[in-house]
Structures are given as structure tokens and as C-alpha cells.
Amino acid sequence: MNILIIGSKGFIGNHALNYFKQKNDTVYGCDVVTDYVDENYFQIDVTNSDYQIIFEKNKFDVCINCSGAASVPLSLEFPLKDFYLNTLNVFKILDAIRLHQPNCKFINLSSAAVYGNPERLPIEETFVSKPLSPYGIHKMQAEQVCNEFNHFYNLKTCSVRIFSCYGNGLKKQLLWDLYHKFQSNKTIELFGTGNETRDFIHVQDVVTALDLIIQNCTFENDIINLANAEEYKISYIAQLFSSFLNPNAEVTFNNITKLGDPLNWKADISKLEKLGYSKSISIENGVEDYIKWVQKLK
Template sequence: MKILIVGSKGFIGSSLAVYFSKNINYEVFECDVAVDYQKKNYIVIDASNSDFHTVFSENNFDLCINCSGAASVPDSIIHPLRDYNLNTYNVFKMLDAIRLHQPKCKFINLSSAAVYGNPLTLPVKESFLPAPISPYGNHKLQAEMICKEFFDYYSIQSCSLRIFSAYGVGLTKQLLWDLNKKFVTSDVIELFGTGKESRDFINIKDLLIAIECCLNANKFDADIINIANGVEITVQQIVDIFKQHFSETKQVKFNGIVKAGDPLYWRADVTLLKSLGYSPTVAIEDGIAEYIRWAKTI
């Protein structure tokens, strides 16, 4: 199977490229805006133009996994047009190029739990009505709708994976990265929120397994699938795990301010994902320990 990974220089995309390359059943092609002269199957895409017609007219793929796009809620509020172009318009351009040049190529769209906003009840099921609270969440939802459009009208097979809180070796932003920097450099640490906010974390190793489960299940009728572990963990619990690796004397203060666009509580219903054969392999304590060890090396 020939797989094209768009956004192969990012956290998830680069991890996917390594993961699939280890399987002789997959021939992996990578695509991103950065130049890479070292890799054989690598396609450079113009960041200002994103001409996917060239990509799909000159190559043949069985599957395209879209890992590209902007991934910052705060930036989406400040620069909504940029976020729209990267997270929504580019998805349309990819699918339109597939429609014209390779209509048999399947498409996996990496979406986000941000489409749910602040759900009224937990766990969050795929059938819940989306209610995004940020431009980022809105644009991810619109990308899902574009996938549905191309399936309904052009029979382009796709699925959208609503990823919750992915973390792990290689991620240099978001909560764990911020916590690690502050634990290393400060004795008094200030964090946003109250500490009671919760997330449903999934380690990058498990995320890769989950994506492959979705691929093998062949659910490409514009399906929506939650990608998480179904376990709710508070920010305070994450802080407590960090203290075990640094010092119990570290003072952590929450300022009570909720950042715009941030949800309060998340826990996914992963019944569908588990039915596809997924089972988590990395406990949060082990994943954080590995992350802290890795962060010390960079």
C-alpha cells in the first residue's frame, strides 16, 4: 500500500512516517513545506500555494493521511484566516485534487476534539452535536463537513479522526512541554485555570496504533471516530505526577483564568475505537516519565 503523509514534519506526521516505514506492507511518501534532500519519497509543497494537483497528478497513492495544518487555539483567535486556510481550505484542495486525479485514493483527516467545545455530559460520543468554542474548532469541523461533501457527491472515501489530548516524545508545546520547562526553571509555578480542568490524554505511541486500527477497519464512509483512551485526568493530577519526578517542594499555583477557546472537561467515549481493535499500551504515568527523560536530552 502506498501511503502519502501530508504534514510529515509535524509531531504526529513525523511519528506516523517512522511508524509506517517499519512495516514492509507500506510504501511511505512524505509531503511538507520544508525542503528535505535526504529522503527519497519526499514531496515539497509550496506553503503559499499548496498545489495538491501536482502532488496527485504525478504520483499514485492508495491512502492519504492529512496531518497538516495549524494546531494552536490561541493563534486561531488572533489569525483566523491563516487557521482557516491551513485547516479547512487545504483539506478542500487535497480532496479536490484526489477527485480529479485519484478518486480511488482514501483519505484520513486528522480532526480534533475541539469540535465538541464544552460538552454538557461526559463521556463525549461521536453522535454528540458539535459546538466548537474557537475558530480552530470551527475550522476543524468545517473540514469534516468537506470530507462528508466529497463522499456524498463524489464518492471519495474518507474518515475524520477526532483526536483528544495527544502527547509524547517529540511534542514541544502544550501542557506537558510548558510544565516541564517551568518545573526545570522555577520553584514557584503559575498555571492557568483551577487545576480541576480535565483532558483525555493519549500517548503518541497509542495514537499511531489507533490510526492503523482505523485504516485496517476500512471505515471510510466519511466516518467520525474519537481517538483517545476514555480516561479523564485533571491538570492537578498531571502536576502531581510531575512532582514525583522533580520536587515535592515545588509550589504550583493556579490563577483561576480560563484561556479563551479552552474547554473545561473532556473524556471521550471510545466504544467505537475499541471495537476496531484498539487497546491502549502506555499508562499516563509511564508516558510522562518517558517525556521528562526525553525533554532532558534536548
């Protein structure tokens, strides 16, 4: 297969690029980062992305869009930029596919942020979207764009709602912050109560799931949760870091909920399991491996 990965220099995109290369697929990367080494790499302008020539001059069986912003706080501060990267960019990609390669399968990386605070758990794909931030709204709008191009132009689309993805290479969010706080403080203060929960999935399991979707999904504007149907308290994740780094550290919570943050997440992954998915990395092993990776950065 010829696979184009847009956002190939990002966290998930880079893992996807390496995964499909190891499968001996012909893989092309695309990002805003300057790179003159790999001939299968397309650089785009961050201020005015244009995918027309890429799809006009090259043939792809699958396009995976891993690009976009991934920060709730920044979406609150810079909503226009977030809209451009997470919604308008998806429209531009699909319009180029429509004009030049209408048989190319398109996978858009969406987010569990579209759900907001669900009324019950586990969260099914059929739940009404109630995002709590511009980021979640723009991800929801990108899914609507996928529906538009599938419905009116018969393009093959699929949106995957990724829950709390983590793993080696991620230099932000909870695990990154926890590591550095445990390095510099004897008392660790975190937002919330500690009872907030997330459904964590390792990035290696995410790219494996993407492969299963390519092989088995109908691409009729499918919506699929990417998670492990497991609910872990933030306090438990902090305890894991404490056990690996500093068992004597005191972890406290300030009872402040950050704007845009949901309270509890646990996904229903029945759709994903029907495609053949099963977890390969436990949260305990994943966190330990992540800590070892960060330690090697020094």
C-alpha cells in the same frame, strides 16, 4: 500499501511516517519543510499549496492528512491563516484525490476541539459540535468538507477527533510548558483551577489507531474519537511532573480560564475499540518518558 502522509515533518506526522516505514509500507512524506535527502518526499508551498501534480504523478492507497495549525491562541490571533491551514487545505487535497485518484482512502486529523464544552461525559461522536475557538470551527468545517467529497463524489473519507495527544517530539502545550516551569521556578502557576480535565492519548497509540482505521474502517465519512476514555485532572498531571522533577515545588492555579479552552473532556471510544484498539502506554509511563526525552535535548 503506498501511503502519503501530508504534514510528515510535524509531531504526529513524523511519528506516523516512521511507524508505517517500520511496517515495510511504501511511505511518502509531504510538507513545507525543505528536504532534498529523501526521494519519497514532496515539498509544497506554504503560501499556495497545490497537490494536483502529486496525485497525478504518483499512486497512493491511503492519504493521511496530519498537516494544519494546532493552536487555539494563534487561531484567535490569525483566523485567516488558521482557516487556510485547517480547512481550505483539506479541500485542496480532496479535490486532487477526486480528479486523479478517487479510490485513495483519506484520513483527516480533526480535533476534540469541535465539541467545545459538552453537556455530559463521555463525549460521543454523535454529540452536536459547539467549538469555542476559530481552531475548533475550522476543524469542524474540514470535517464538513470530508462529508461533501464523500457524499457528492463517493470518496473514501474518515475524520479522527484526536483528544489530548502527547509524547516525544511535542515542543508545545501543557507538558512542554510544565517541564520548563519546573526547571525555572519553585512556585509553579498554571491557568484554571486544576480541576479541568483532559483525555490523554500517547502519540504511539494514535498512530497505532490510524493503522487499525486503515485496515478496518468503512471510510463512509466515518467520525472516530481517538482517546483512551480516561479523565485526568490538570492538577494530577502537574503532580506527576512534580514527583519526577521537584517534589518540593508549590503548584498554584490562578482561576483564569483561557479563551477557547474547554473545561472537561472524556471520550467515548466504543467505535475505536470495535476496530481493535487498546491503550499501550499509561499516562504515568508516558509522562516519565516524555520528561526523559526533554532532558536529552540539552
